[in-house]
Amino acid sequence: MANIILGFPNRIDSAVLAGGAWVESLPLANLQDRALARIARSLSLDSTSTQFTIDLQQQRTLKVLAFVAHNFSLSARISLIFSNAADFSDPILTITSDAWPSVSDAEWDLDALEWENDNFWLGTYLQEDIEGQTPTCSILLPQDVLARYVKVSIDDSSNAAGFVQIGRLFLGGAFLQPVINNDRGATIGYEDSTNVDMALSGAEYFDRREPVRVMRFTLSELSVDEGFGSALELVRRAGVSGEVFVIANPDDRTYGATRNFLGRLRQLSTLEILGTMSARQGWLHSMAFEIKELR
Structure with a gap:
């Protein structure tokens, strides 16, 4: 068990967001609104619509990126590129992650899954497992990254809604991760x-x-x-x-x-x-x- 992390502050509000294709009344800028109901929604699932760049205006130490109140399907994947070059010609870190845990990056007990279960082959959540709470996709970087620019690409071509939407984006460092973890009884x-x-x-x-x-x-x-x-x-x-x-x-x-x-x-x-x-x-x-x- 790795030690707890508290990510802070959220750098997204002072950033400049650009790229992709978004519904005019539900723009990319809504990711900078703390009201989760004010979502950003893509025009389609095309890769050119569901990608965008983040300019933090200066180099920031980053460790955590999270999509909050999203509608990503169980097969969605997120790709991130971090760089100090606006054209991303010199990437510091490139990472791809599942939006939801699956057998590719999680330790699911496949013996506990029934043949009839929708997630038998994927070893991931059922749709009913992810309903009833705010969907959150968090990506923890393998190390602290000092970067100004981030490119986000969302691959969710099988999303039944025909678009992706996100209520809020968190992007920040690990402000507190203690050497000795929290006490028992948390x-x-x-x-x-x-x-x-x-x-x-x-x-x-x-x-x-x-x-x-x-x-x-x-x-x-x-x-x-x-x-x-x-x-x-x-x-x-x-x-x-x-x-x-x-x-x-x-x-x-x-x-x-x-x-x-x-x-x-x-x-x-x-x-x-x-x-x-x-x-x-x-x-x-x-x-x-x-x-x-x-x-």
Whole structure:
């Protein structure tokens, strides 16, 4: 199990996006709108329509890229090119990833799948598995990349909708990844704000709301630099409104679509100076986190 990553800040809002072919009323610029309902939608599934470039205006350290509230099919693939040349003539990193985990990059237990299952041959999610929560495709780069330009190409030619759409894009660095992972007892769950009304007869009626993910964990063995330079600095800069992308376990390529999400700090925790020493890290510090998924 690899150590948790908190991605911050989201560099997409100060970037310049261009390329592809997008519905006039649902433009590429909607990726820079925090309202997930304001989507960017391609005119078609043609490769020239579903690609675009990102100019970050200056070199940025990048580690995490995530598509939030997308409609990618189970067979979609994403290609990324990072460069400091506007024409991408000198790429720093080129990477291709499945939008959803599959046997090509995840450890699915094929023995647990029935012959009749839709995903028997792919070893991936069923359609019903990905419904009922905000679809999130997160791509963790193999190393930190210092780059100004990113080219995104989406290959989803079998998408039944006839287009791809995305509600939000996260692009940022790993602001905090502790040397020692979070304590045992970390939790992730769903909160459901569905309204329930009861008639005089006792019959119940529901105003259905989509559940949101909430993760709680504590980092109790932070070094001085991790405590003051990352954890406390994240609290100061993000506040309760800043976007934070959670990657619970970077090695989890099977359930990452469930465990990784775009959220915010629900409350601003204090940094506790424990007064105990570690041979590797000096004085230890502790901070608790509660991160609520954004809609």
